[in-house]
């Protein structure tokens with residue numbers, strides 16, 4: 001199959017800063033790619049590296065792909081490329097092949113349909129804002145708190161305050177982005193092991209400390225995130241929760257099939273994609289919610305600006321970019 005390959009770069013400011021123990025995000029940059037074949041079938045993909053340091057590498061590698069290319073050559077060439085480029089191209093191919101068929105609309109705008117990210121510098125007032133919205137709404141919500149940004153004493157005090165303020169209708173996800181050591185992780189696991197509000201600890205220990213992470217699962221549900229990106233074979237080995245990011249995986253088709261086959265303990269998460277990458281997030285999240293362990297995805301919906309970049313129609317985003 002002969003393909004035409006096109007790309008356009010994008011950059012947008014998040015509506016407010018997103019901070020974790022490893023990075024601070026004010027804006028997001030990446031590329032939209034478009035593949036067309038001679039049957040005039042079109043597929044879009046998005047190169048959305050999560051780490052800013054990977055942008056340069058992605059740019060250089062994208063520039064190596066010619067405008068007209070044979071499918072076999074393209075597949076061979078991208079094998080050594082950054083996972084985000086592989087993800088974008090495989091996503092576009094899946095759309096051309098009909099492996100994925102997007103719906104016209106997905107529904108993830110309300111506060112009970114996605115995990116709400118707390119501002120780490122304003123945890124309690126943010127929580128109160130969310131609770132106010134929740135009480136108008138009367139539904140259960142999920143909040144996500146990024147920790148290991150302040151001293152542990154301070155964060156344990158905040159934890160106590162959070163726990164005193166949430167009811168049975170609120171789920172809590174605690175994400176250390178790999179920055180806790182075993183001692184602190186165990187302290188928090190001991191405090192929270194019988195707590196019904198906790199969904200999971202997300203990547204509490206460093207990406208490499210798989211033994212420590214396994215040990216912690218005896219006390220509390222542990223969701224791997226960054227470890228899965230560094231060691232993709234863990235996707236088939238890790239028995240607990242997995243935070244899955246379609247735009248960061250070499251072939252999101254595998255994730256699609258896993259969810260279609262009702263694989264459990266998968267949670268879908270954004271890497272701050274535009275509307276192009278978001279189609280995958282929505283589609284996979286919809287499947288996840290129909291699976292054996294439904295959990296709202298982490299889509300950080302309150303972090304995106306109003307822009308054509310987040311339209312539902314891929315072609316319109318492409319045309320306006």
Ligand SMILES: [Mg+2]
Pocket residue numbers: 175177202203225226243
């Ligand atoms: Mg995470």
